[in-house]
Amino acid sequence: MTEHLKMDQVQPHLLDETGQGVLSVPMPRPEGPLKVTGRAPYAAEYKAEGMATGVMVRAAITKGTYAVDTASVEDMPGYLGVFTDKMVRNAAQGTMGTNPAQMGDKILYLGQPIAVVVAETFEQARDIAAVLKVDYTEDDDAVCDFDGVSDWPDSDKPDQGDLDQAMSDATFTVDSMYTTKPHNSAAMEPHAALAEWDGDKLTLHGSLQMLGYNRDEVADSLGIDAKNVRLLAPYVGGGFGSKLGMSPDCVGAAVAAKALGRPVRVVLSRNNVFEMIVLRTATRQRLRLAADKDGKLLGLGQENWQSNLPDEPMAEPVDLATHFLYGGENRRYGQHVAILNRPASGSVRAPGEAVGMLALENAMDELAEKSGIDPIELRLRNIPEKHPETGVQYSARSLAEALTEGAKAFGWDKRQKAGTRREGEWYIGMGVASAARTNILMESRANVTLNPDGTALVQTDMTDIGTGTYAILGQIAAEMLGLDPQKVTVELGDTDLPKSSGSGGSWGAASAGSSVFLGAKAIRRKLAERLGCDVEALRLQDGVATGGNNRRPLAELMDAPITEEGHIEPGQTDEDFHQAGYGAHFAEVAVNAVTGEVRVRRMLAAMAAGRILNHQTATSQVWGGQIWGIGTALTEAIEHDPRTGHVVNNDLAEYHVPVNLDVGDLEVMFIDERDDASSPIQAKGIGELGLSGAGAAVTNAIYNACGVRVYDYPATPDRIFPHLP
Amino acid sequence: MQITLTVNGAAREVDIDPRTTLLDVMRHHLDLTGSKKGCDHGQCGACTMLVNGRRINGCLSLAVMHDGDEITTIEGLGDPGNLSPLQAAFVRNDGYQCGYCTPGQIMSAKGMYDEFNKGWPSHVSDDLTAEPNFSTAEIKERMSGNLCRCSAYPGICKAIEESAEEEGLTTRKAAE
Ligand code: FES
Ligand code: FES
Numbered sequence: 065m066t067e068h069l070k071m072d073q074v075q076p077h078l079l080d081e082t083g084q085g086v087l088s089v090p091m092p093r094p095e096g097p098l099k100v101t102g103r104a105p106y107a108a109e110y111k112a113e114g115m116a117t118g119v120m121v122r123a124a125i126t127k128g129t130y131a132v133d134t135a136s137v138e139d140m141p142g143y144l145g146v147f148t149d150k151m152v153r154n155a156a157q158g159t160m161g162t163n164p165a166q167m168g169d170k171i172l173y174l175g176q177p178i179a180v181v182v183a184e185t186f187e188q189a190r191d192i193a194a195v196l197k198v199d200y201t202e203d204d205d206a207v208c209d210f211d212g213v214s215d216w217p218d219s220d221k222p223d224q225g226d227l228d229q230a231m232s233d234a235t236f237t238v239d240s241m242y243t244t245k246p247h248n249s250a251a252m253e254p255h256a257a258l259a260e261w262d263g264d265k266l267t268l269h270g271s272l273q274m275l276g277y278n279r280d281e282v283a284d285s286l287g288i289d290a291k292n293v294r295l296l297a298p299y300v301g302g303g304f305g306s307k308l309g310m311s312p313d314c315v316g317a318a319v320a321a322k323a324l325g326r327p328v329r330v331v332l333s334r335n336n337v338f339e340m341i342v343l344r345t346a347t348r349q350r351l352r353l354a355a356d357k358d359g360k361l362l363g364l365g366q367e368n369w370q371s372n373l374p375d376e377p378m379a380e381p382v383d384l385a386t387h388f389l390y391g392g393e394n395r396r397y398g399q400h401v402a403i404l405n406r407p408a409s410g411s412v413r414a415p416g417e418a419v420g421m422l423a424l425e426n427a428m429d430e431l432a433e434k435s436g437i438d439p440i441e442l443r444l445r446n447i448p449e450k451h452p453e454t455g456v457q458y459s460a461r462s463l464a465e466a467l468t469e470g471a472k473a474f475g476w477d478k479r480q481k482a483g484t485r486r487e488g489e490w491y492i493g494m495g496v497a498s499a500a501r502t503n504i505l506m507e508s509r510a511n512v513t514l515n516p517d518g519t520a521l522v523q524t525d526m527t528d529i530g531t532g533t534y535a536i537l538g539q540i541a542a543e544m545l546g547l548d549p550q551k552v553t554v555e556l557g558d559t560d561l562p563k564s565s566g567s568g569g570s571w572g573a574a575s576a577g578s579s580v581f582l583g584a585k586a587i588r589r590k591l592a593e594r595l596g597c598d599v600e601a602l603r604l605q606d607g608v609a610t611g612g613n614n615r616r617p618l619a620e621l622m623d624a625p626i627t628e629e630g631h632i633e634p635g636q637t638d639e640d641f642h643q644a645g646y647g648a649h650f651a652e653v654a655v656n657a658v659t660g661e662v663r664v665r666r667m668l669a670a671m672a673a674g675r676i677l678n679h680q681t682a683t684s685q686v687w688g689g690q691i692w693g694i695g696t697a698l699t700e701a702i703e704h705d706p707r708t709g710h711v712v713n714n715d716l717a718e719y720h721v722p723v724n725l726d727v728g729d730l731e732v733m734f735i736d737e738r739d740d741a742s743s744p745i746q747a748k749g750i751g752e753l754g755l756s757g758a759g760a761a762v763t764n765a766i767y768n769a770c771g772v773r774v775y776d777y778p779a780t781p782d783r784i785f786p787h788l789p
Numbered sequence: 790m791q792i793t794l795t796v797n798g799a800a801r802e803v804d805i806d807p808r809t810t811l812l813d814v815m816r817h818h819l820d821l822t823g824s825k826k827g828c829d830h831g832q833c834g835a836c837t838m839l840v841n842g843r844r845i846n847g848c849l850s851l852a853v854m855h856d857g858d859e860i861t862t863i864e865g866l867g868d869p870g871n872l873s874p875l876q877a878a879f880v881r882n883d884g885y886q887c888g889y890c891t892p893g894q895i896m897s898a899k900g901m902y903d904e905f906n907k908g909w910p911s912h913v914s915d916d917l918t919a920e921p922n923f924s925t926a927e928i929k930e931r932m933s934g935n936l937c938r939c940s941a942y943p944g945i946c947k948a949i950e951e952s953a954e955e956e957g958l959t960t961r962k963a964a965e
Binding site: 092093095096097098099100101102103104105106108109111185186187188190191249250251252253254299300301302303304331333334529530531532680681683684685687688690691692715716717721722723724725726727730 | 806808809813816817820821822823824825826827828829830832833835862863864866867868869870872876877879880881883885886887888889890891892895913926928929930932933934935936937938939940941942943944945946
């Protein structure tokens with residue numbers, strides 16, 4: 065049976081009535097022992113009988129056509145083949161469900177996958193790929209840099225009111241240009257695929273976030289029926305958007321395996337990951353704020369310039385949070401996407417907010433400085449009653465609480481005027497930024513099975529990319545069924561299991577969690593019937609059912625397992641309420657008065673994301689956001705060669721993700737909240753919320769420390785040092 | 790080429806292509822996939838293992854350079870049902886998310902304890918000849934060769950601090 069819920073109406077808080085007490089509390093991940101002993105298998109670690117190894121070949125020119133000269137390598141030891149058929153230009157975009165561009169012999173960027181070389185061993189394949197002769201014909205009309213764009217396409221975003229007028233009426237205005245460099249997800253596990261055919265049927269172990277969509281993408285790229293594709297990804301070594309869409313290694317492995325009649329494994333090199341997988345676009349952003357004498361916004365504007373390859377169905381939604389975070393009658397947006405010959409742009413953790421909130425929250429800091437209003441007070445004054453563009457009401461929105469309670473916990477009252485706090489050769493300062501991330505519920509299904517022995521099984525094709533899915537789905541089932549979570553087994557990452565939302569857009573926990581909730585709810589109804597009580601009166605605790613005047617262990621109520629499918633779909637509450645997670649980030653930094661080097665001493669995040677399903681894994685998600693905030697603020701920048709688009713720093717030595725010593729003390733607090741509109745479990749996404757605004761808190765703290773405003777990210781010493789007092 | 794390695798206490802003979810890294814011998818030839826490959830260039834630390842007691846990046850070393858050496862990988866520390874103190878502390882403190890950098894973090898911390906015990910200074914040590922302080926800053930500095938993109942650093946540091954004594958750290962702890 066399927067328990068289906070379309071989220072058309074606010075649902076009761078059933079999870080506040082159940083009495084097992086295993087939800088929300090911190091609970092170590094059940095798969096932890098496998099991870100810390102190296103026994104959790106990731107995609108590249110599966111084996112198949114007779115497996116060969118493939119290595120991707122990348123385009124060495126920016127634009128043109130190519131032909132591989134197979135004869136140049138045929139005699140090399142271990143050689144099995146070079147395959148170019150069906151090669152995809154780059155990874156698919158999230159939730160695309162169709163093939164990424166397949167270009168034949170055309171090259172549109174340097175680093176594009178053009179072939180897969182297959183040999184008996186990795187060492188052989190790597191060397192063959194290195195010497196494979198490729199004949200190129202180069203075009204001379206590549207455009208690789210913003211400065212080379214002659215015609216920026218117009219934006220079709222409508223204005224609201226008249227921002228120019230508001231700017232001239234305003235007492236205080238901000239009109240600033242910000243720039244951000246491209247970012248790479250840099251998940252620690254490089255993408256990998258092991259493809260094995262059995263007749264027409266393909267089984268592929270992949271490093272993927274959204275198996276349901278990925279299956280369609282693989283099938284469409286290969287020109288086969290999705291029914292013939294099974295994807296497996298029980299463990300994924302981080303995603304952050306880079307594994308939302310199927311990656312080129314999947315197609316390379318599948319094509320080669322089919323041609324050779326044996327399993328083929330392809331693992332992307334770290335350089336490949338920086339080129340063949342989507343990057344976050346560079347942005348230019350113009351921020352305008354117009355405020356009256358009390359700091360109330362009369363209008364705001366956020367226009368952006370960015371780039372992508374042709375025909376990519378994705379643009380960085382830079383202004384996503386700006387639409388609903390603050391009030392102001394007059395609003396202008398603009399989005400201009402140029403076509404550049406650089407690797408494809410796509411989702412990297414918190415697409416939109418990760419860079420859009422840097423600029424917006426820096427501009428708010430500028431406004432606070434100009435108007436002499438405390439940055440927290442300024443934000444509180446501008447929290448709108450209704451959505452300022454659609455007039456729709458908000459669901460749970462604890463932004464004010466996050467700002468005020470966070471400020472108290474952080475010691476915001478000790479913040480001094482900019483440039484006035486000094487310790488030895490260090491300027492010290494504090495900064496704040498709001499956090500906001502649109503909340504999304506996605507269709508999702510899961511099977512829940514309760515066994516007479518008091519164990520349970522949860523099954524869905526959902527992934528755990530480090531996000532805590534194994535833990536929280538087990539906790540939800542355990543809470544609903546009155547079991548110790550240790551008695552619940554969670555099976556994930558297999559397209560033979562019911563199709564889930566997948567991991568992306570921070571929707572996984574609430575969407576997949578709701579499907580498990582619904583499946584378990586159906587089981588509760590069955591148990592109530594058997595016990596002879598109303599389901600409202602049913603209590604399940606520690607394997608015992610109580611209701612009416614009856615009390616029976618589960619084993620007495622069941623002689624066979626009960627399996628129910630839960631199926632959640634978004635509905636009317638999505639229209640009736642504007643849903644988002646909110647929060648506030650605080651940072652204290654030290655800026656070296658001699659070198660301009662920045663150290664983040666401590667950060668605090670006050671987060672409101674509805675019901676928190678596991679305080680420990682949620683805290684880890686927010687730590688991740690805070691640290692990514694440090695990276696975006698201070699170190700992360702892809703440098704493209706302006707002549708060729710080449711990712712110059714295409715490895716982990718030159719693309720600087722934060723390391724342990726870059727990170728000061730981190731504190732995370734959650735504002736207790738239920739979001740009734742979000743889902744039947746009242747939870748919202750947290751993983752991207754933790755990043756939204758985090759970097760801006762750091763750069764605002766830099767300003768407070770030393771009076772230098774960062775307009776061009778990241779705030780490396782060379783961007784601070786020349787402006788120091 | 791024929792070489793013999795002592796891996797997690799057992800002698801293992803392998804016949805390998807001389808281009809094979811120590812990491813790939815583990816992952817491709819000995820079915821020990823606990824050591825991870827994040828970059829293959831000595832940039833991430835995911836492949837950290839102990840060679841004759843010292844931590845190294847397995848991806849930066851050719852296996853043929855290690856004939857006769859004693860190697861400890863993550864599989865040599867504990868089993869899922871019988872975790873070493875440090876492994877248990879990683880689970881308790883959520884010192885990971887995706888788990889991909891985790892074996893490297895744990896092996897690196899093992900090597901680091903020993904470096905403390907031997908009195909090795911680091912970049913953040915105030916006095917290069919004094920016994921190093923087991924402080925948070927020292928741990929962070931010495932663990933900065935192990936990237937964690939999930940950014941579990943707070944949990945990683947906590948796990949390392951919590952299990953230090955059980956793991957045999959003899960260096961004094963910093964007066965906080
Ligand atoms: S894989 Fe060896 S350091 Fe990254
Ligand atoms: S746990 Fe994912 S990279 Fe460290």
